[in-house]
Amino acid sequence: MEITRRAPIGRPRGFDADEALERAMLVFWEQGYEGASLTDLTRAMGITRKSMYAAFGNKEELFRKALERYTEGPAAYAARALEKPSAQEVATAFLAGSVSTTTRPGCPAGCLGVQGSLASGESGRVAQDALIAWRDDGRARLRHRFQRAVDEGDLPPGADPEMLARYIMTVANGIAVQAAGGATRSELQQVADAALRNWPPV
Amino acid sequence: MEITRRAPIGRPRGFDADEALERAMLVFWEQGYEGASLTDLTRAMGITRKSMYAAFGNKEELFRKALERYTEGPAAYAARALEKPSAQEVATAFLAGSVSTTTRPGCPAGCLGVQGSLASGESGRVAQDALIAWRDDGRARLRHRFQRAVDEGDLPPGADPEMLARYIMTVANGIAVQAAGGATRSELQQVADAALRNWPPV
DNA sequence: GCTGTTCTGCACCGATCGGTATCTAAGTCT
DNA sequence: AGACTTAGATACCGATCGGTGCAGAACAGC
Numbered sequence: 439m440e441i442t443r444r445a446p447i448g449r450p451r452g453f454d455a456d457e458a459l460e461r462a463m464l465v466f467w468e469q470g471y472e473g474a475s476l477t478d479l480t481r482a483m484g485i486t487r488k489s490m491y492a493a494f495g496n497k498e499e500l501f502r503k504a505l506e507r508y509t510e511g512p513a514a515y516a517a518r519a520l521e522k523p524s525a526q527e528v529a530t531a532f533l534a535g536s537v538s539t540t541t542r543p544g545c546p547a548g549c550l551g552v553q554g555s556l557a558s559g560e561s562g563r564v565a566q567d568a569l570i571a572w573r574d575d576g577r578a579r580l581r582h583r584f585q586r587a588v589d590e591g592d593l594p595p596g597a598d599p600e601m602l603a604r605y606i607m608t609v610a611n612g613i614a615v616q617a618a619g620g621a622t623r624s625e626l627q628q629v630a631d632a633a634l635r636n637w638p639p640v
Numbered sequence: 641m642e643i644t645r646r647a648p649i650g651r652p653r654g655f656d657a658d659e660a661l662e663r664a665m666l667v668f669w670e671q672g673y674e675g676a677s678l679t680d681l682t683r684a685m686g687i688t689r690k691s692m693y694a695a696f697g698n699k700e701e702l703f704r705k706a707l708e709r710y711t712e713g714p715a716a717y718a719a720r721a722l723e724k725p726s727a728q729e730v731a732t733a734f735l736a737g738s739v740s741t742t743t744r745p746g747c748p749a750g751c752l753g754v755q756g757s758l759a760s761g762e763s764g765r766v767a768q769d770a771l772i773a774w775r776d777d778g779r780a781r782l783r784h785r786f787q788r789a790v791d792e793g794d795l796p797p798g799a800d801p802e803m804l805a806r807y808i809m810t811v812a813n814g815i816a817v818q819a820a821g822g823a824t825r826s827e828l829q830q831v832a833d834a835a836l837r838n839w840p841p842v
Numbered sequence: 843g844c845t846g847t848t849c850t851g852c853a854c855c856g857a858t859c860g861g862t863a864t865c866t867a868a869g870t871c872t
Numbered sequence: 873a874g875a876c877t878t879a880g881a882t883a884c885c886g887a888t889c890g891g892t893g894c895a896g897a898a899c900a901g902c
Contacts, residue, residue, distance in 0.1 A: 448848025449898040472674045473761030476890060486851060487891075493849095497890065546759075553759035556820055557750065559675030561890090570821045604818065604827060605834045612814030616806065618758055619772045625806060632807045636838030650878030651868040678860060688880060689861075695879095699860065763860090 455493050458483040462494075463504035463511075468546035471501055471555040471565035498564045501554070505568060508550045512539050520579055525587035526637055529606050532580070533630035536610040540617035541626060548618030551576075552611055577607045609633040657695050660685040664696075665706035665713075670748035673703055673757040673767035700766045703756070707770060710752045714741050722781055727789035728839055731808050734782070735832035738812040742819035743828060750820030753778075754813055779809045811835040 461482045465474045476497060480490050494500040509516075515535025522528045540549050551572050555565035584599035586592075593599075613626050663684045667676045678699060682692050696702040711718075717737025724730045742751050753774050757767035786801035788794075795801075815828050 446848080447846075447900050449850080449900090451849060452898090468759060469761045470674070470759035472672070473759060473764055475761065475888080477888085478761065486849095488852090488893095489850065491891070548759065552817055556758050556817065557670060557672035557675060557748075557755035559671045559677065559680065562675055573817075573821055598830075601827075601830050601834065604823070605831050608814035608818050608828075608831045609811060609835075610814070611817035612810035612812070615754055615758065615775075615813035615817065616810050619775055621806070625803075626810075628800075628803050629807050629810045632803065632838070633811075633835065636834070649870045649876075651870090651880085653879060654868090655879095677858080679858080688882090690863095690882095691880065693861070 451489065451493065453483075453485050453489065458485055458490075458493070459500075459503055459507050460511075462500055463507050463550065464546065466501055466504050466554055467508070467548075467550040470553055471497075472558055472562040501565050502568055505550065505554070505572060509572070512542070512545065513549075513551065515539055516576055516579070520583050525584055525593050525602075526634075528580070528583055528587075529602075529637060530630075530634055532606055533610060533613070533633065534627065536613050537617075537623060537626045537630050540614050541621070541623040547620065549611075549614035552614040553618055573607065573611070577603050580606055605633075653691070653695065655685075655687050655691065660687055660692075660695070661702075661705055661709050662713075664702055665709050665752065666748060668703055668706050668756055669710070669750075669752040672755055672764075673699075674760055674764040703767050704770055707752065707756070707774060711774070714744070714747065715751075715753065717741055718778055718781070722785050727786055727795050727804075728836075730782070730785055730789075731804075731839060732832075732836055734808055735812060735815070735835065736829070738815050739819075739825060739828040739832050742816050743823070743825040749822065751813075751816035754816040755820055775809065775813070779805050782808055807835075 461484070462479050465479050465482045468474075469478065476487055476490070479497075479500065480487050483490065485493075490500065494503060515538070516532060519528050519531035519535055522531050536549070539545075540547060551569055554569050555562050556569070558566045580603035581599050584593060584597070584602045588595065588597055588599055593602075609630065613621075613629065616626055616629070663686070664681050667681050667684045670676075671680065678689055678692070681699075681702065682689055685692065687695075692702065696705060717740070718734060721730050721733035721737055724733050738751070741747075742749060753771055756771050757764050758771070760768045782805035783801050786795060786799070786804045790797065790799055790801055795804075811832065815823075815831065818828055818831070
Protein backbone atom coordinates (compact mmCIF):
# COMPACT_ATOMS: atom_id res chain seq x y z
CA MET A 439 0.00 0.00 0.00
CA GLU A 440 1.15 3.43 -0.83
CA ILE A 441 0.80 6.36 1.51
CA THR A 442 0.88 9.69 -0.23
CA ARG A 443 1.63 12.89 1.64
CA ARG A 444 0.19 15.54 -0.57
CA ALA A 445 -1.93 18.56 -0.04
CA PRO A 446 -5.44 17.46 0.96
CA ILE A 447 -7.99 17.30 -1.83
CA GLY A 448 -10.77 19.84 -1.92
CA ARG A 449 -11.01 23.43 -0.90
CA PRO A 450 -8.57 24.25 1.89
CA ARG A 451 -10.05 25.67 5.06
CA GLY A 452 -9.89 29.39 5.39
CA PHE A 453 -8.97 29.54 9.06
CA ASP A 454 -6.20 28.34 11.37
CA ALA A 455 -7.61 25.38 13.31
CA ASP A 456 -5.06 25.80 16.11
CA GLU A 457 -5.91 29.44 16.53
CA ALA A 458 -9.63 28.64 16.51
CA LEU A 459 -9.15 25.93 19.13
CA GLU A 460 -7.21 28.34 21.32
CA ARG A 461 -10.09 30.81 21.18
CA ALA A 462 -12.62 28.08 21.97
CA MET A 463 -10.51 27.00 24.96
CA LEU A 464 -10.60 30.52 26.32
CA VAL A 465 -14.39 30.65 26.02
CA PHE A 466 -14.81 27.31 27.80
CA TRP A 467 -12.35 28.45 30.43
CA GLU A 468 -14.27 31.61 31.13
CA GLN A 469 -17.86 30.40 30.80
CA GLY A 470 -17.73 26.67 31.41
CA TYR A 471 -19.06 23.96 29.12
CA GLU A 472 -22.75 24.59 29.60
CA GLY A 473 -22.32 28.34 29.78
CA ALA A 474 -20.55 28.47 26.43
CA SER A 475 -23.06 28.37 23.58
CA LEU A 476 -22.17 27.48 20.02
CA THR A 477 -22.87 31.08 19.16
CA ASP A 478 -20.34 32.27 21.78
CA LEU A 479 -17.80 29.71 20.64
CA THR A 480 -18.02 30.19 16.89
CA ARG A 481 -18.12 33.95 17.22
CA ALA A 482 -14.88 33.85 19.25
CA MET A 483 -13.36 31.35 16.86
CA GLY A 484 -14.27 33.52 13.89
CA ILE A 485 -15.86 30.65 11.97
CA THR A 486 -19.35 29.38 11.23
CA ARG A 487 -21.10 26.53 12.98
CA LYS A 488 -20.67 24.38 9.90
CA SER A 489 -16.92 24.88 9.81
CA MET A 490 -16.67 24.09 13.50
CA TYR A 491 -18.55 20.84 13.08
CA ALA A 492 -16.44 19.86 10.08
CA ALA A 493 -13.20 20.59 11.89
CA PHE A 494 -13.93 19.43 15.44
CA GLY A 495 -16.94 17.08 15.39
CA ASN A 496 -19.37 18.55 17.87
CA LYS A 497 -19.45 20.62 21.04
CA GLU A 498 -18.30 17.76 23.29
CA GLU A 499 -15.39 16.92 20.99
CA LEU A 500 -14.47 20.57 20.81
CA PHE A 501 -14.38 20.71 24.58
CA ARG A 502 -12.19 17.60 24.78
CA LYS A 503 -9.76 19.08 22.27
CA ALA A 504 -9.79 22.41 24.09
CA LEU A 505 -8.96 20.54 27.30
CA GLU A 506 -6.02 18.82 25.58
CA ARG A 507 -4.80 22.19 24.39
CA TYR A 508 -5.20 23.56 27.89
CA THR A 509 -3.13 20.68 29.26
CA GLU A 510 -0.31 21.33 26.84
CA GLY A 511 -0.58 25.11 27.12
CA PRO A 512 -1.63 26.90 30.28
CA ALA A 513 -1.50 23.74 32.39
CA ALA A 514 1.90 22.59 31.17
CA TYR A 515 3.29 23.76 34.49
CA ALA A 516 2.07 20.45 35.93
CA ALA A 517 4.22 18.30 33.66
CA ARG A 518 7.20 20.58 34.26
CA ALA A 519 6.71 20.41 38.01
CA LEU A 520 6.77 16.61 37.95
CA GLU A 521 10.29 16.68 36.52
CA LYS A 522 11.78 18.61 39.43
CA PRO A 523 14.53 16.70 41.21
CA SER A 524 12.94 16.50 44.66
CA ALA A 525 9.42 15.92 45.94
CA GLN A 526 9.59 19.20 47.79
CA GLU A 527 10.44 21.02 44.59
CA VAL A 528 7.70 19.15 42.72
CA ALA A 529 5.09 20.26 45.23
CA THR A 530 6.38 23.82 45.32
CA ALA A 531 6.48 24.16 41.54
CA PHE A 532 3.07 22.54 41.15
CA LEU A 533 1.39 25.00 43.47
CA ALA A 534 3.34 27.98 42.14
CA GLY A 535 2.31 27.03 38.59
CA SER A 536 -1.27 26.66 39.72
CA VAL A 537 -1.20 30.12 41.28
CA SER A 538 0.35 31.74 38.26
CA THR A 539 -1.91 30.06 35.69
CA THR A 540 -5.14 30.76 37.54
CA THR A 541 -4.25 34.44 37.91
CA ARG A 542 -2.59 35.16 34.58
CA PRO A 543 -3.54 38.59 33.22
CA GLY A 544 -5.28 38.34 29.86
CA CYS A 545 -6.54 34.84 30.62
CA PRO A 546 -9.73 33.88 32.46
CA ALA A 547 -9.30 33.62 36.21
CA GLY A 548 -9.33 30.10 37.60
CA CYS A 549 -8.69 26.70 36.07
CA LEU A 550 -10.49 25.17 33.08
CA GLY A 551 -10.02 21.74 34.66
CA VAL A 552 -12.08 22.85 37.64
CA GLN A 553 -14.63 25.39 36.49
CA GLY A 554 -15.14 23.96 33.00
CA SER A 555 -17.84 21.67 34.32
CA LEU A 556 -17.80 21.10 38.06
CA ALA A 557 -21.53 20.42 38.34
CA SER A 558 -23.87 20.15 35.40
CA GLY A 559 -27.16 18.92 34.05
CA GLU A 560 -27.50 15.94 31.76
CA SER A 561 -26.11 17.76 28.74
CA GLY A 562 -22.82 18.60 30.44
CA ARG A 563 -22.21 15.18 31.95
CA VAL A 564 -19.63 14.21 29.34
CA ALA A 565 -17.57 17.34 29.97
CA GLN A 566 -17.95 16.85 33.72
CA ASP A 567 -16.65 13.29 33.52
CA ALA A 568 -13.79 14.39 31.29
CA LEU A 569 -12.68 16.91 33.90
CA ILE A 570 -12.96 14.40 36.75
CA ALA A 571 -10.74 12.07 34.76
CA TRP A 572 -8.38 14.97 34.02
CA ARG A 573 -7.99 15.85 37.68
CA ASP A 574 -7.64 12.18 38.63
CA ASP A 575 -4.90 11.81 36.06
CA GLY A 576 -3.02 14.77 37.47
CA ARG A 577 -3.34 13.35 40.96
CA ALA A 578 -2.12 9.93 39.81
CA ARG A 579 0.97 11.50 38.29
CA LEU A 580 1.71 13.32 41.52
CA ARG A 581 1.22 10.07 43.44
CA HIS A 582 3.65 8.16 41.23
CA ARG A 583 6.17 10.94 41.51
CA PHE A 584 5.90 10.94 45.31
CA GLN A 585 6.10 7.15 45.40
CA ARG A 586 9.33 7.39 43.46
CA ALA A 587 10.53 9.98 45.96
CA VAL A 588 9.83 7.56 48.80
CA ASP A 589 11.65 4.76 46.98
CA GLU A 590 14.62 7.03 46.39
CA GLY A 591 14.73 8.20 49.99
CA ASP A 592 13.75 11.69 48.93
CA LEU A 593 10.70 11.42 51.18
CA PRO A 594 10.72 9.70 54.59
CA PRO A 595 9.71 6.01 54.53
CA GLY A 596 6.54 6.76 56.47
CA ALA A 597 5.31 9.30 53.93
CA ASP A 598 2.02 8.48 52.21
CA PRO A 599 2.30 9.32 48.48
CA GLU A 600 -1.43 8.84 47.94
CA MET A 601 -2.32 11.30 50.66
CA LEU A 602 0.37 13.79 49.72
CA ALA A 603 -0.81 13.80 46.12
CA ARG A 604 -4.38 14.40 47.19
CA TYR A 605 -3.26 17.11 49.54
CA ILE A 606 -1.38 19.01 46.86
CA MET A 607 -4.21 18.55 44.37
CA THR A 608 -6.76 19.74 46.92
CA VAL A 609 -4.80 22.92 47.62
CA ALA A 610 -4.40 23.52 43.88
CA ASN A 611 -8.15 23.05 43.36
CA GLY A 612 -8.85 25.45 46.20
CA ILE A 613 -6.49 27.98 44.65
CA ALA A 614 -8.43 27.67 41.40
CA VAL A 615 -11.72 28.39 43.17
CA GLN A 616 -10.21 31.35 44.99
CA ALA A 617 -8.80 32.71 41.75
CA ALA A 618 -12.20 32.36 40.09
CA GLY A 619 -13.51 34.54 42.90
CA GLY A 620 -10.99 37.27 42.25
CA ALA A 621 -8.13 36.43 44.60
CA THR A 622 -4.84 37.98 43.52
CA ARG A 623 -1.64 36.23 42.63
CA SER A 624 0.26 37.35 45.72
CA GLU A 625 -2.59 36.40 48.05
CA LEU A 626 -2.66 32.91 46.57
CA GLN A 627 1.10 32.51 46.58
CA GLN A 628 1.00 33.17 50.33
CA VAL A 629 -1.58 30.40 50.64
CA ALA A 630 0.57 28.05 48.59
CA ASP A 631 3.56 28.83 50.80
CA ALA A 632 1.51 28.15 53.91
CA ALA A 633 0.30 24.85 52.52
CA LEU A 634 3.88 23.67 52.05
CA ARG A 635 5.17 24.75 55.44
CA ASN A 636 4.37 21.37 56.93
CA TRP A 637 5.89 19.39 54.10
CA PRO A 638 7.49 16.21 55.44
CA PRO A 639 11.22 16.80 55.86
CA VAL A 640 13.80 14.34 54.61
CA MET B 641 -52.95 51.66 62.03
CA GLU B 642 -54.06 48.18 62.78
CA ILE B 643 -52.08 45.11 61.83
CA THR B 644 -54.17 41.99 61.61
CA ARG B 645 -52.54 38.57 61.82
CA ARG B 646 -55.08 36.33 60.20
CA ALA B 647 -54.92 33.57 57.70
CA PRO B 648 -54.00 34.97 54.28
CA ILE B 649 -56.90 35.68 52.01
CA GLY B 650 -57.38 33.68 48.87
CA ARG B 651 -56.88 30.04 48.14
CA PRO B 652 -54.12 28.58 50.30
CA ARG B 653 -51.23 26.97 48.48
CA GLY B 654 -51.37 23.23 48.21
CA PHE B 655 -47.67 22.58 48.82
CA ASP B 656 -45.11 23.15 51.55
CA ALA B 657 -42.88 26.01 50.38
CA ASP B 658 -40.05 24.96 52.71
CA GLU B 659 -40.11 21.43 51.41
CA ALA B 660 -40.18 22.68 47.81
CA LEU B 661 -37.23 24.99 48.45
CA GLU B 662 -35.28 22.13 49.98
CA ARG B 663 -35.83 20.06 46.84
CA ALA B 664 -34.82 22.97 44.61
CA MET B 665 -31.65 23.45 46.66
CA LEU B 666 -30.71 19.82 46.08
CA VAL B 667 -31.18 20.19 42.32
CA PHE B 668 -29.03 23.35 42.20
CA TRP B 669 -26.46 21.60 44.38
CA GLU B 670 -26.22 18.63 42.05
CA GLN B 671 -26.56 20.30 38.65
CA GLY B 672 -25.48 23.89 39.19
CA TYR B 673 -27.48 26.99 38.31
CA GLU B 674 -27.23 26.76 34.55
CA GLY B 675 -27.49 22.99 34.53
CA ALA B 676 -30.76 23.03 36.45
CA SER B 677 -33.67 23.81 34.14
CA LEU B 678 -37.06 24.99 35.31
CA THR B 679 -38.38 21.62 34.23
CA ASP B 680 -35.85 19.83 36.45
CA LEU B 681 -36.56 22.17 39.33
CA THR B 682 -40.35 22.17 39.29
CA ARG B 683 -40.48 18.42 38.73
CA ALA B 684 -38.32 17.88 41.83
CA MET B 685 -40.33 20.45 43.77
CA GLY B 686 -43.59 18.76 42.78
CA ILE B 687 -45.19 22.03 41.66
CA THR B 688 -45.93 23.83 38.41
CA ARG B 689 -43.93 26.66 36.90
CA LYS B 690 -46.69 29.10 37.77
CA SER B 691 -46.68 28.09 41.43
CA MET B 692 -42.91 28.40 41.54
CA TYR B 693 -42.99 31.92 40.08
CA ALA B 694 -45.76 32.96 42.46
CA ALA B 695 -43.91 31.60 45.50
CA PHE B 696 -40.28 32.41 44.71
CA GLY B 697 -40.15 35.10 42.02
CA ASN B 698 -37.98 33.67 39.27
CA LYS B 699 -35.09 31.29 38.77
CA GLU B 700 -32.48 33.69 40.12
CA GLU B 701 -34.53 34.43 43.22
CA LEU B 702 -35.14 30.74 43.72
CA PHE B 703 -31.40 30.18 43.59
CA ARG B 704 -30.74 32.92 46.11
CA LYS B 705 -33.31 31.46 48.48
CA ALA B 706 -31.91 27.98 47.96
CA LEU B 707 -28.48 29.35 48.84
CA GLU B 708 -29.86 30.88 52.04
CA ARG B 709 -31.39 27.55 52.93
CA TYR B 710 -28.11 25.85 52.18
CA THR B 711 -26.32 28.27 54.48
CA GLU B 712 -28.68 27.56 57.34
CA GLY B 713 -28.89 23.85 56.63
CA PRO B 714 -26.00 21.83 55.20
CA ALA B 715 -23.53 24.70 55.58
CA ALA B 716 -24.47 25.57 59.15
CA TYR B 717 -21.26 23.85 60.23
CA ALA B 718 -19.49 27.10 59.31
CA ALA B 719 -21.39 29.24 61.81
CA ARG B 720 -20.96 26.56 64.48
CA ALA B 721 -17.22 26.35 63.83
CA LEU B 722 -16.84 30.09 64.32
CA GLU B 723 -18.12 29.75 67.87
CA LYS B 724 -15.42 27.34 68.97
CA PRO B 725 -13.31 28.69 71.81
CA SER B 726 -9.93 28.70 70.11
CA ALA B 727 -8.73 29.53 66.59
CA GLN B 728 -7.27 26.07 66.28
CA GLU B 729 -10.64 24.55 67.08
CA VAL B 730 -12.37 26.94 64.69
CA ALA B 731 -10.12 25.87 61.84
CA THR B 732 -10.39 22.19 62.71
CA ALA B 733 -14.18 22.28 62.97
CA PHE B 734 -14.51 24.33 59.79
CA LEU B 735 -12.57 21.85 57.72
CA ALA B 736 -14.17 18.82 59.37
CA GLY B 737 -17.61 20.29 58.65
CA SER B 738 -16.61 20.97 55.08
CA VAL B 739 -15.46 17.36 54.66
CA SER B 740 -18.58 15.92 56.17
CA THR B 741 -21.02 18.15 54.27
CA THR B 742 -19.39 17.64 50.88
CA THR B 743 -19.43 13.86 51.31
CA ARG B 744 -22.76 13.32 53.06
CA PRO B 745 -24.57 10.20 51.80
CA GLY B 746 -27.93 11.06 50.28
CA CYS B 747 -26.82 14.57 49.38
CA PRO B 748 -25.01 15.70 46.23
CA ALA B 749 -21.22 15.47 46.49
CA GLY B 750 -19.41 18.78 46.82
CA CYS B 751 -20.52 22.23 47.91
CA LEU B 752 -23.35 24.31 46.47
CA GLY B 753 -21.36 27.44 47.24
CA VAL B 754 -18.61 26.27 44.89
CA GLN B 755 -20.17 24.20 42.14
CA GLY B 756 -23.47 26.07 42.00
CA SER B 757 -22.00 28.51 39.50
CA LEU B 758 -18.22 28.65 39.41
CA ALA B 759 -17.99 29.72 35.77
CA SER B 760 -20.98 30.60 33.64
CA GLY B 761 -22.30 32.37 30.60
CA GLU B 762 -24.21 35.61 30.74
CA SER B 763 -27.38 34.00 32.07
CA GLY B 764 -25.67 32.57 35.14
CA ARG B 765 -23.72 35.69 36.06
CA VAL B 766 -26.09 36.65 38.86
CA ALA B 767 -25.76 33.25 40.51
CA GLN B 768 -22.01 33.34 40.01
CA ASP B 769 -21.73 36.71 41.69
CA ALA B 770 -23.97 35.55 44.53
CA LEU B 771 -21.64 32.63 45.20
CA ILE B 772 -18.53 34.78 45.06
CA ALA B 773 -20.13 37.05 47.65
CA TRP B 774 -21.13 34.00 49.67
CA ARG B 775 -17.58 32.67 49.78
CA ASP B 776 -16.19 36.13 50.48
CA ASP B 777 -18.57 36.46 53.38
CA GLY B 778 -17.47 33.14 54.84
CA ARG B 779 -13.86 34.18 54.49
CA ALA B 780 -14.53 37.55 56.14
CA ARG B 781 -16.12 35.80 59.12
CA LEU B 782 -13.09 33.56 59.48
CA ARG B 783 -10.82 36.58 59.24
CA HIS B 784 -12.69 38.43 61.98
CA ARG B 785 -12.64 35.35 64.17
CA PHE B 786 -8.90 34.96 63.70
CA GLN B 787 -8.34 38.65 64.32
CA ARG B 788 -10.18 38.23 67.61
CA ALA B 789 -7.96 35.26 68.37
CA VAL B 790 -4.87 37.40 67.80
CA ASP B 791 -6.29 40.13 70.03
CA GLU B 792 -7.02 37.62 72.75
CA GLY B 793 -3.60 36.03 72.51
CA ASP B 794 -5.09 32.84 71.20
CA LEU B 795 -2.95 33.22 68.09
CA PRO B 796 0.63 34.54 68.14
CA PRO B 797 0.97 38.30 67.55
CA GLY B 798 2.71 37.71 64.23
CA ALA B 799 -0.17 35.63 62.85
CA ASP B 800 -1.91 37.04 59.77
CA PRO B 801 -5.69 36.62 60.14
CA GLU B 802 -6.31 37.60 56.54
CA MET B 803 -3.94 34.96 55.22
CA LEU B 804 -5.06 32.30 57.66
CA ALA B 805 -8.68 32.84 56.69
CA ARG B 806 -7.84 32.58 53.02
CA TYR B 807 -5.78 29.49 53.68
CA ILE B 808 -8.60 27.69 55.47
CA MET B 809 -11.13 28.77 52.85
CA THR B 810 -8.83 27.61 50.06
CA VAL B 811 -8.44 24.17 51.59
CA ALA B 812 -12.21 23.96 52.13
CA ASN B 813 -12.81 24.92 48.49
CA GLY B 814 -10.33 22.31 47.36
CA ILE B 815 -12.06 19.72 49.49
CA ALA B 816 -15.32 20.63 47.77
CA VAL B 817 -13.79 20.12 44.33
CA GLN B 818 -12.28 16.82 45.40
CA ALA B 819 -15.60 15.66 46.81
CA ALA B 820 -17.34 16.59 43.56
CA GLY B 821 -14.87 14.29 41.85
CA GLY B 822 -15.75 11.37 44.08
CA ALA B 823 -13.19 11.59 46.89
CA THR B 824 -14.33 9.78 50.05
CA ARG B 825 -14.87 11.22 53.46
CA SER B 826 -11.86 9.53 55.06
CA GLU B 827 -9.55 10.55 52.23
CA LEU B 828 -10.60 14.17 52.62
CA GLN B 829 -10.40 14.12 56.40
CA GLN B 830 -6.76 13.05 56.01
CA VAL B 831 -6.23 16.05 53.76
CA ALA B 832 -7.89 18.35 56.28
CA ASP B 833 -5.68 16.96 59.04
CA ALA B 834 -2.59 17.52 56.92
CA ALA B 835 -3.63 21.08 56.17
CA LEU B 836 -3.81 21.85 59.88
CA ARG B 837 -0.54 20.25 60.85
CA ASN B 838 1.32 23.52 60.39
CA TRP B 839 -1.20 25.60 62.27
CA PRO B 840 0.57 28.39 64.16
CA PRO B 841 1.01 27.33 67.78
CA VAL B 842 0.22 29.61 70.70
C1' DG C 843 -11.29 22.91 -19.74
C1' DC C 844 -13.89 19.12 -16.53
C1' DT C 845 -14.78 16.24 -12.43
C1' DG C 846 -14.39 15.30 -7.71
C1' DT C 847 -13.84 16.84 -3.10
C1' DT C 848 -14.03 19.89 0.61
C1' DC C 849 -14.96 24.36 2.79
C1' DT C 850 -18.10 28.44 3.53
C1' DG C 851 -22.37 31.14 4.31
C1' DC C 852 -27.04 31.12 5.16
C1' DA C 853 -31.28 29.47 6.26
C1' DC C 854 -33.39 26.29 8.80
C1' DC C 855 -34.55 22.09 11.95
C1' DG C 856 -37.00 20.21 16.23
C1' DA C 857 -36.27 20.67 21.09
C1' DT C 858 -35.81 23.18 25.00
C1' DC C 859 -34.94 27.51 27.38
C1' DG C 860 -37.07 30.94 31.03
C1' DG C 861 -41.29 33.03 31.62
C1' DT C 862 -46.68 34.00 31.08
C1' DA C 863 -51.83 34.36 29.77
C1' DT C 864 -55.99 32.22 30.75
C1' DC C 865 -59.30 29.79 32.95
C1' DT C 866 -61.02 27.37 36.80
C1' DA C 867 -60.84 25.74 41.68
C1' DA C 868 -60.59 26.84 46.49
C1' DG C 869 -60.24 29.45 49.94
C1' DT C 870 -61.33 34.24 53.18
C1' DC C 871 -63.79 38.40 53.56
C1' DT C 872 -68.23 41.26 54.38
C1' DA D 873 -74.79 34.19 49.72
C1' DG D 874 -71.76 36.80 46.96
C1' DA D 875 -67.52 39.53 46.21
C1' DC D 876 -62.77 39.11 46.29
C1' DT D 877 -58.23 37.01 46.16
C1' DT D 878 -55.05 33.58 45.26
C1' DA D 879 -53.47 28.64 43.78
C1' DG D 880 -53.22 25.28 40.18
C1' DA D 881 -53.35 23.23 35.45
C1' DT D 882 -52.77 23.74 30.66
C1' DA D 883 -51.26 25.67 26.87
C1' DC D 884 -48.56 28.86 25.02
C1' DC D 885 -44.90 32.78 24.14
C1' DG D 886 -40.50 34.44 21.67
C1' DA D 887 -35.73 33.30 22.07
C1' DT D 888 -32.14 30.30 22.06
C1' DC D 889 -30.26 25.66 22.27
C1' DG D 890 -27.14 22.12 19.57
C1' DG D 891 -26.99 20.55 15.10
C1' DT D 892 -27.96 20.28 9.51
C1' DG D 893 -29.34 20.79 4.41
C1' DC D 894 -28.21 23.09 0.63
C1' DA D 895 -26.12 25.85 -2.86
C1' DG D 896 -22.10 27.83 -4.34
C1' DA D 897 -17.09 28.76 -4.04
C1' DA D 898 -12.25 27.16 -4.04
C1' DC D 899 -8.98 23.90 -4.45
C1' DA D 900 -6.78 19.06 -6.47
C1' DG D 901 -6.05 15.72 -10.22
C1' DC D 902 -6.91 14.66 -14.99
